Amino acid sequence: MTEQGETGDTITILLVEDDAPTCWRLQDALVKAGYEVRSAGTLSEARAALAGGAPRVLLTDLRLPDGHGVELIREMRQRFPDTEIMVISALGDEESVISAITVGATGYLLKDAFPTDIATTVRDLVAGHSPISASIARFIVRRTQGTAQNSAEPPPGPALNTARLTPREIDILWGIAKGFSYAEIASHLGLSKQTVPGHIKNIYRKLEVHTRSEAVFEAVQQGLIKL
């Protein structure tokens, strides 16, 4: 089975992961699914690999020996806006996933996911579906509540601008947080099932910090840059 992009070419993936066994495991799963995978263990290796052209998908770990994956995601988003970006996370914790989302990632992959799930996740991403976990959805909606209630203390965790989310998108996030499937959410909200992934993609896009100054602000907020 070979995965084909819209143009019919083989889908290329740049995998950035410094832990060799994890890297092998992910690479095996993706190659077996028919993707063309290049791997890099550091930021500099990843940048070198990008010199050869933009991959269709970037899978990157966040903690890398020579820097932070967020830097790579931000560069990628600016240089190759069409590339789908996914962050590799050990536990799928909000800290890492949200910080990646704010610089342009549209999904995340668990390091211990089953090989078939790895392939499925990447395929969905290319097809325009962004995966989102219940805990991430929960984090985002709680953030919308936090800003809505104007609470004195900011909620813990990375800063997140949720002001642009529509009530419908927040409803969808609530559904995901409570474990409902896309079909269930669609029926609760009177939507067609196919539109839910699009909404989720939109949510990701809206959470991304676009302008440079905002990005710097976000980076400072997250402690990625020290002023």
Add this chain to the structure above:
Amino acid sequence: MSEIAAKAPTKAPTRPRRRLIASRLVPYLLLQALIVIATVLGLRLLQPSDPDDFALSGFSLREDGVTTPVTLPHFTASRYSLADPPLYTGTFTFRRGDAASGWSVYLPRFSNAVEVAVDGVVVLDSRRDANANRPDRNTPQIAAVPASLLREGTNEITVRLFVWGPLKGFLDTVYVGPDAALRPAYETRTLLFVTLPVVFSAWQSILAVILAIMWLMRRHEPVYGVLAAAMVLGVVQAFAPPPVPPAATSRLAAVLLASAPTESALIVVFGVLFFGWRWPRYATLLFLPGIVVFVVGLIGGPPLPRILFLVLGIPTVGICLVLMACITATAVVRRQDAASFTIGCAVTIVLVCWIQDMLNVLEIVSNDRIFVSRLSYSAMLVAIGAGLTWRFARALNQVDSFAGQLVTRVREAEERLKASFAREEERARAAALANERTRLMRDLHDGLGGQLVSIVALSERGHEGATITDAARAALKDLRLVIDSMDDIGGDLMLALGSWRERASAQLRPHDITLDWRVATPQGLPLHPELRPWHVIQIVRILDEAVTNAVKHAEARHIAVTIDTLDGDQGPYGVISVTDDGHGFAVSDNGEAARTGQTARGLRNMRNRAARCGAMLDLSSDTSGTRVRLQLPQCFPDSDMAAG
């Protein structure tokens, strides 16, 4: 023997007490004696001096048809002589050469009224000035003599003295001379005996208003009201126009003019109340003379009030003054404070003045019939009123400072409370943190620890990689569960179940088992504000155990999770059911599974966990499948129920 014993203790304290009274009273009385001497001397020294160069003393008096030579000052024989007033006739010498300015006739003191004529022409009639005729005032009169009237050489002056009681008529020395020489003496007397009483009375009226307002606002302190009433009477008495016979006057005005006994009784009441004593009931008799004067005066009309005033009123004033002196002396002995000393001294002064006036009236001491008790009494009242106002202001200041202290104290207490509250909060937070840390350690130990040990054991034995994988996956799953449970889900268990669904689906996918997820209502489960992370962990572990059993031991193909909310007696409660289509296992009578030891342990664990968070676990199993029904409590317990 017993009598002596009984008497001894009663006598013992009286002796030092007497000594104490004596030691306090004697100096006070000595001081009063000094004040008496000072007052008498003061009255002598302050006697207004008149220009003796122009005095006319030798007059011939025609009274009751009899003409006698008299020397002024002179008292008439009768108290009433309106029809045929005594006529004093005298002469003086006028030399035009001396008269740089006009000449005047000056009468320093007379009672009740005079009509002065020079060479048969009337130059002064004091009856036109009602206040000049009051016997209790010492009003002087002066009149300019027209220059055209005066003849070079000897001139005749006649003085008609109108007397209408209650005292005998009196005419002081008459002065005739240049106005410039007489006027200063007249001005001095006017200042002392006309202006000063008016000033005192005005002051008294202001104090009366202030004291009345104080009393109105503080009804429980009648001392202010009594003093205000006394002052009002005094003011009315001072300003009410006295009648000049034969003009008719209202009876009310007449009795008001004779209000001094009532006024002095009021002052005694004030003294008693001021020094904090109770007003003895029989002491109200003190008001009797005043009332008699009032009632009889109202019924009988003039001149009864004047006569009664002389007979009843003036002695009453004296009695009241003596009573006041006694009261203040007692107060001085008991209290030894400035107020009683001051009032005591003032009373002594007034008493001396009153005695002096009495001697004067009785013609024992001739003092040109100058009455001073009214003046001194007014001065005393003003002093008392001022003192009371001062005391009131000081009390207000004390209240202010007390309020200030109170505000400061309250602020201090508030700050202390805040500090202790912050401390308490800090302690509570630290305790909560410590509890949470303990719980986290225990959860990690329970799940992750065991699984990691298992991984180590498996690796050491060189087991199949797949087993190690399972153990490691279980460890990761548990780690996610613990991390997940730490999150604040705001009492919505559905949020935890949402994450669990993802993990369970991922776990089941490689086994080709489908997970049916049925939520009966869109809200899912009722909210539990009391839900704590350790409750969540227990519930999720129960569900995990149920799914694991279905996969590992029952070889199920479908697992259905149903989430429902049911209505109970005390509100809604949630029910979570996990049903599989596996081959089940036998459940023994005592509720324990009788299949393998591992399953049995798993089931026991599930029951334990359910019990710890107050949930009820129902387990039914047969060959067509297993059903685990977890009924959540309506309210999750605060503490670990199994631990307690």
